[in-house]
Amino acid sequence: MQITSPTFKANAHAALHDAHLQRALGNVRSGFIGKRAKAAKALPEFEQLRDNAKAIKDHVLGHLDIYLEAYEKKVEDAGGKVHWAESAAEARGIILDICRMNNARTVTKGKSMLTEEIELNDFLEASGIQPVETDLGEYIIQLRGEHPSHIIAPAIHLNKDQVEQDFRRVHTEFPTDRDLTEPQQLLSEARQVLRQKYFDADIGITGANFLIAETGTSIIVTNEGNGDLTQTLPRVHIVIASIEKVVPTLDDAAQILRLLARSATGQDMSVYTTLSTGPKRVSDPDGPDEYHVILLDNGRSAMLGTEFQDALRCIRCGACINHCPVYHSVGGHAYGWVYPGPIGAVLTPSLIGVDKAGHLPNASTFCGRCEAVCPMRIPLPKMMRHWREKEFERGLNPAVARYGLKFWLWFAKRPRLYRLTTYLAMPVMGLFGGRKRRFRFLPLAGGWVRHRDLPAPEGRTFMQQWRDRDTLKQDAHA
């Protein structure tokens, strides 16, 4: 996908003027926040679980090599094959090799943000292999030639009527006068279309929510069951996961699972939690003949030991995105790459470079709602600030902002001069505020007054008046 993060401001402008998008974004605010709050409140040990989950991931990140190698051994004991990939290109190459060896024509896919990250669909199509997205949201955006705008609700930027139009355009095998006004009807039609594709697929590709080191198991959670069909029906199952997905034990995964769906959608659990360990055994009634796991780094290991390591605790629940007022305003596509919202503002600069993604950590009010709801207690605002520090050190932030700041600091570091200047300036500015006590226009304050009035200062500064009061007091005592 084309990276458009450098034009974040223009993307945001377009998004704010997109009536369809603005209507759809209302669903984020109304759909997730209350449900998450209710689910968290209903579980007395929720906060304790957050502490435990953080501790589990911190421990893993401190011993990642050990757990990944332990996981690899268990996968191979179960008859599977682990492939290590350092980059997106390497991961794509491994997948293509597996496809070629199996003469694959079509692959079904469970929802996987990692395959978005490595641009797998475009690559497979260019190689003559048809990828079929099986998650309803992913399926819809694949029909539209778009990318996900949210990590758990990829088509959240769309409204029902837009999806209906797409289905009528693409699903020409159905009667034109069919009723598609209800979401259930759309879902049912997508299911009918997808059912045959599961049987036709040569390979199924899924992501992973967790990799279990003690058993060599991968776990995915879905609400539609599409992950099960993707990984059990085709002859070959490929799991692609980034290296930080590993946890030591099934118990560890179980603890974090109790947080995942609650934080994401407010469900106690996702409808399907699917575990897969190796290929079909002799006694198994079904399952794939071949089982591959691709462990992808793609920039993660470079985050270890840095101020951005904590972001690797992320379990991709989307809570930070769901609670972000900036995301609520501009949606996911404006962020310009795979991961939107607060976690995107931290991960994107790490994975594609802060020179390209510099806007993202700046486009935050630091309201802190993301950190407040993050089940893994990732200090997102703090890490966005770290990115701002990197940008500042490298002189990447705009010159106007730099010089404005330096000008302000020059005064702020000289209290006497600061006092004198403000003693003189504020009463004058106060006077210009007029009877209305506000400015509709003000030179050098265009960024403010374009959208709102600027309240006028009262007049003499507090410190000036305070000095007078002190003097009066002393005179009274004298």
Next chain:
Amino acid sequence: MTQAASPPPRVGLFVTCLVDLFRPSVGFAAVKLMEDAGCVVDAPAAQTCCGQPAYNSGDREDTRDIAKSTIEAFEDFDYVVAPSGSCAGMLKKHYPGLFHGDAVWEPRAQAFSEKVHELISFLTDVLGVTQVPATASGKATYHDSCSGLRELGIHGQPRQLIASVKGLKLAEMADADVCCGFGGTFCVKYGEISNAIVEKKAANIAASGADMLLAGDLGCLMNMAGKLKRQGSGIEVRHVAEVLAGLTDQPPIGGK
């Protein structure tokens, strides 16, 4: 509360640059509230800004310089109080981290930060104030500013004191705890997004039916007042301290 025999607590008022420059009456309201509660208050002349604009722009070195002079100016007080959750949060939660590993300044910043409080929570949680003698009329709605709410846990304290103001009713707005879109320099750097956020806030304020908007941070108040006034709203906007202190002779923020 302090016992009668012990000397009254000496409080350094960190007035904040916005209150100093734009709304001195908030500073005097803060002084009145604390003096009424038995404190001796002074505002040292060496204070300027808490350094947050530099800190949030990624300029740690200049932030450290400002933090040092702030700490020096306030070290001798029993308490340091700011009429802002955002600035108090900066002093309390972020200053120590600026000096991580510095043998001299880290402990100094730590000791300083322990004395820092936001005004309203200082009144209720430290001084034990449960009510104020002020009177007002009409319906007020209260916006929870983000730093105060999430860094310092300020939520019930201002509501408790507002409830004690005779003649004033509290009408909660929807999403009172959602950001107003100010965000310091964010509101200028990403003005369009900031505007989209404050438009939602203004709609919630209007829908509450209140005739007065209160909050504990002047940055947020100026942003919300600016939007409401641009929309032609007649809702009065004030810092919560002004109403609690009964000092409402100044026109509201952004005028009537």
